Amino acid sequence: MSRRTLSSVVVAVLLVGLLAVAAFLPVPYVTMSPGPTVNVLAQQDGKPKLDIEGTKTYPTEGSLRLTTVSVTSPGAEISLVEALSAWFDGTRAVYPREVIYPPQQSVADVKRESSVQMVSSQDTAVAAALTELGYKLPLRVEVLAVTDGSPADGKLQVRDRILEVDGTKITDVSQVSQLIQKSGVGNPVQVVVSREGRRRTLTLTPQASPDDPGKAIVGVQIGTGYDFPFDVDVRIDEQIGGPSAGLIFSLAVYDELTKGALTGGASIAGTGTISPDGAVGPIGGIQQKIVAAADAGAKVFLVPADNCDSAVGAAVSEDEIRLVKVQTLHQAVEALTAYAKNPNADLPRCP
Incomplete structure (x- = not known):
């Protein structure tokens, strides 16, 4: 072997070694994957996840699933290999870390904000449901x-x-x-x-x-x-935070306060923030949430109108899950009522 050949081999070996090391060094990105779904009409530890006391409620059936995403935790890092793997996986997404976790926020700040958003979204969801039912709330x-x-x-x-x-x-x-x-x-x-x-x-x-x-x-x-006229208690895992379950919480409250099953006995999933007047707002991770819902067996997914363009890119087929566009709680109630009567009903679609 000539000196030039030997040198080339050494350089190649060193380059491969450096690339191998670099592949496992942390990169400033986080991954977002489909997370667990939760049927808020179900029970947890023998108690209903949604507990309404002080007024008449009605039995229901089927499921209303809030959907979540699994995101790299604030204190964790991912390697280049992990980032590339997620990039080429149609069910996951990769984001610059600062997009999900602003540099000025500590880990404690992120967790506290998420918890606050969940508490606030639950109260707002109840308010939206009661407003839809005609209540006036101080x-x-x-x-x-x-x-x-x-x-x-x-x-x-x-x-x-x-x-x-x-x-x-x-x-x-x-x-x-x-x-x-x-x-x-x-x-x-x-x-x-x-x-x-x-x-x-x-x-x-x-x-x-x-x-x-x-x-x-x-x-x-x-x-x-x-000031609600009766008590509404939501029991959800403390690890689940953020405001994106607002729409599903509202529908669950509405369902239990009205006769019949809003779902028609079907498995329904969805996402979206909710305002006191019932307006449904966009959220992050829509494609991952749709995949999670399909994996959980949901047949319909309620999509905030402003998320529709992205939602159609989810790695699911129309045969797996039906994407229904909603702008308000009222529209969501109308869509589910129509679906319960006829699963083939013509409903607002994405896009």
Whole structure:
């Protein structure tokens, strides 16, 4: 073997070695795959996932499945090989990490935001369903999240209704932070809340914000809630977060408060945010959610209208699952009512 040939072999071996190493180095991307689906009409540990008390409900059948995606966790990394594998897999997707996890957000921030979105979406979903049924709902100011280790930790709870702060009646979300800021760091504030129908007075001592030492905080996220005429409790795995199950939650509440089975006994899946007036909004991961629904045996998938263009690219056939376009909760109810009467009914389609 000549010196030139030997050199070429050595270079080739080194290059292959470097490529092999590089293939397993972390890359700044995350993968999104079909996740589990959950039938919100079913039971969990012997109790209904959707529990309505204080008003008449009706038996139902079939399934209404919320759909999820499995995303690389905030603290995990993927290799080039894993990214390429997902890229060429028609059921998965690859995104730049910063698109899913903004650099300025910590892992704790991401989890807290997801939890807040889920709590908020459940309340909004109930409000949308009741509004569709003709109820008028007064608004309230409530706790959406409590930060671990904060002054509010162990005192305030999610869904506590904020009635007063330092003697001032609370009618708007912005009042809470303004009054806490007015009190200042280290100066106790009296917070009156309503919890499970009981009035409670709590003392919180604001601390300085880590991002702004001059700002007083107690470690809660406050938002708008609703005074419902009866109790609605949703039991869903805490690992499932975000606002995208709003439409399915609304349909489930509507189904249990009306006679007959909205699904007609069929397996229905869907996704979409929901607003109090019933408008259905777009979500992420639509193709992966459709695949997950088809794998779970769903026959119809309710698609937010703004997701339709992407939805038709899901790796499923029309024979597997039917994509139905919806813009509002009312349209979704009409579509399912028609489908229950005739599975071959002409329904709004994607695209």
